[in-house]
Amino acid sequence: MCEMSWRLPMTASGEKPGRPTSGRQVLLVSDDPELSASWAITLRQMGLEVRMATSGAEAASKWARGTFDLALIDVYSPTLDGIQVSRQLRFHATNPILLFTPHRDERHTLEAYRAGVDECVFKPVSRSLFIAKVWAWLRRSWTVPAEALDSVQVGRLRLDPARRRVITETAAVKLTNLEFCVLHLLMCHRGQVLPSRLIVERVWGCGAEGDTVLLKNVIYRLRRKIEPDCSQPRYLKAVAGEGYVFYPAEDLCSVRTGPSTRDEQGPCYPMTCAGLF
Numbered sequence: 001m002c003e004m005s006w007r008l009p010m011t012a013s014g015e016k017p018g019r020p021t022s023g024r025q026v027l028l029v030s031d032d033p034e035l036s037a038s039w040a041i042t043l044r045q046m047g048l049e050v051r052m053a054t055s056g057a058e059a060a061s062k063w064a065r066g067t068f069d070l071a072l073i074d075v076y077s078p079t080l081d082g083i084q085v086s087r088q089l090r091f092h093a094t095n096p097i098l099l100f101t102p103h104r105d106e107r108h109t110l111e112a113y114r115a116g117v118d119e120c121v122f123k124p125v126s127r128s129l130f131i132a133k134v135w136a137w138l139r140r141s142w143t144v145p146a147e148a149l150d151s152v153q154v155g156r157l158r159l160d161p162a163r164r165r166v167i168t169e170t171a172a173v174k175l176t177n178l179e180f181c182v183l184h185l186l187m188c189h190r191g192q193v194l195p196s197r198l199i200v201e202r203v204w205g206c207g208a209e210g211d212t213v214l215l216k217n218v219i220y221r222l223r224r225k226i227e228p229d230c231s232q233p234r235y236l237k238a239v240a241g242e243g244y245v246f247y248p249a250e251d252l253c254s255v256r257t258g259p260s261t262r263d264e265q266g267p268c269y270p271m272t273c274a275g276l277f
Contacts, residue, residue, distance in 0.1 A: 024138060025049045025067060029059040029085055030074040039072065042127075046134065056085045064092040064176045067164075070137055074100040074123075083108075083115045090116025091214065093177035094204050096137040100125065152187045155248035157226065157235065159187055166226055173225045178203065182218050183226075186236065186246035195243040219244060 026048050030036035040050045051066065053059035056075070063071065071089055073082045082099045089097055099117045101108070109120050121133055149161040158167040164180050165172050175183065181203045186194060196212050204214075219238070223230045237245050 024069045025051060026134075027051050027053065027059065027063055027066065027068045027071045027089075029053045029056075029071065029082075031055075031077045031080075032074065035074065039074075039130075042130070043134070046131065048134075048138075056080050056088050059085055060088040060092065063089045065174075067177075068093075068095055070095060070134065071097045072100065072134075073097065073117075076102075083112050083117070086112065086117045087115040091217070094181075095177070096140060098133060098137060149184070152184065154187050154190045154246065155235075157187070157248070159184055168226055175225070176221075178214075178218050179222050179225070182215070183222055183246075186244060190246050190248075193239045193242050193245045197243075199243060 024047075026043055028036055028040055028043065028050055030039070030052075031054055036052060036054075040052060043050045051062055051068070053062055059071075059073075062068075071086075073085050073089075075082045075085050082101060086097050086099055096118045097116060098119050098121055099112050100121045100123050101112070102123045103109075104122055112120050118137065119133070121129070125133075151161060152159040156169050159165075159180075160167060160172075161180070161184070163172075163174075164177075165174050166183060167173075182199065185199060185202055196215055200212060200215055219236055223233055223236055226235055227233050235246060235248050237247055239245055
């Protein structure tokens with residue numbers, strides 16, 4: 001069912017006045033063809049680039065490989081719901097996720113937030129509120145683009161922010177958003193043991209809870225991509241009871257504990273992962 005058909009004031013360039021939207025990408029996930037078409041038109045009138053998905057698997061694949069600023073989810077089929085999709089997306093990145101839902105009960109809302117949703121928007125939603133929500137959450141991710149960061153090289157590994165990949169001795173490997181953020185943070189603090197809580201705060205955002213399991217999963221995926229032998233890590237090492245350290249075997253520097261505000265191997269960025277994409 002088509003719930004809205006909106007038109008916005010436009011500038012000559014096709015963008016809404018006063019909003020720097022060029023290059024901003026939104027992932028729209030919906031199993032309602034009419035509604036998703038209507039929302040997509042509105043988002044494009046706002047000057048945003050829109051990518052669409054109709055299933056959880058398709059959404060997760062695009063979210064992991066893309067550089068999205070925001071996800072809008074409206075999925076309520078018999079076999080897949082928006083909470084499940086949100087959980088799949090949160091596994092790959094920390095960018096804002098909005099869940100549009102007709103369910104107003106507290107149990108459903110709490111489950112959505114536990115799954116990684118940043119805000120539940122109750123349906124039906126007016127044009128003005130939809131637009132306001134999108135602008136508000138996009139403002140939170142209007143920060144430093146990944147390509148603006150300098151490349152980081154430690155030993156035989158080089159991290160390329162522009163292409164979001166790591167160049168090893170044998171190949172150039174594409175990274176997901178979270179993989180890039182974690183590896184960038186650790187490489188910028190070569191030889192330092194970074195506590196798991198610090199990594200979670202830097203990557204997932206201050207106040208993040210329950211993301212240490214996700215951190216372990218990201219480390220596991222990174223090892224599979226960059227380590228010659230995952231059973232004997234050469235680059236990403238765990239320090240029992242403390243955290244993780246990027247410490248190549250050929251590196252002669254000593255391992256340090258605790259974060260510093262500056263590191264000779266590259267910039268330390270005190271920002272969330274979402275701010276890099």
